[in-house]
Amino acid sequence: MTRWIDSWLPGSSAGPGAGPSGAHRGERFGLPQSGPGSATGFGRRLAAITIDWLLGYLIATLFAGPDPFGVQSNLSWTVWLVWFLLTAVPTAIFGATPGMTIIGLRVARIDDAALVGVPRALLRTALLGLVVPALIRDDDGRGWHDRATRTIVLRTR
Template sequence: MARWIESWLPGASPAAAGPYPGERLGLPAAGVSSVAGFGRRLGALVIDWLLAYGIAALLTGPGALEDPNLGWYVLGVWYLITAVPVAVFGASAGMVALGIRVASLDSAPVIGVPRALLRTAMIALVLPPIARDEDGRGWHDRATRTVVVRSRART
């Protein structure tokens, strides 16, 4: 994918831009099944986290914000509403909202329960998603042989 400045420089060709994220994995450069960007992934995480916060507050009842264990409740709810749908459907609610999904590198339709549990636990540790490789995959994706891809074309 060409950088924005190359679009108006004379003699610059898109091919000179080098490899794109996902090329080594056999994924397209753009469109459906291309590697999802960090912004979409972060947005999906925020949506899931806010959803978990709301559910935890409802389960905790009145005075939820004063409960010293609310953070642990939010983490537990987030873990469930992320790991279970990713294992079964390939995407959490936030991922569906932003048009991305978790794909297995071994061409399985979904990643399954063990890999979804490990992947979600590693995301909860914060550092694995931040340390990314040239394909945009964090340690959690590398450990579970997965990649987050776009599930629909740009709108």
């Protein structure tokens, strides 16, 4: 069901009768119901971002030095920055983060362009890093970060 606030988001389908015809996620984009190329659910996306976050945490602790949990430590910001780079750069170039690759997902533009691109990847990652935009989703499973950048997350296997 489309809400009034969705009308200002790019890629929004707000308006009378603008919702999906109801059969499955991604139907309005011509995506299959299941299997490769279908819109993914929340669980797979959560697993992928968890892998990315843990990888970012591991890399950040390597940079933080011998006492990463000290009183003056900026570990949380270091983790966020490493995660941001680990997410934005591969998404812009390859359309998938390391966690997405492991889980079998990729980010695709809804206008069928080959690459997500740097501006979209940076905006998408920044909104994803705020957490709340990713939790508010539409009928296709796209969060506000995907709607604002006109992207969708697809299964690759």
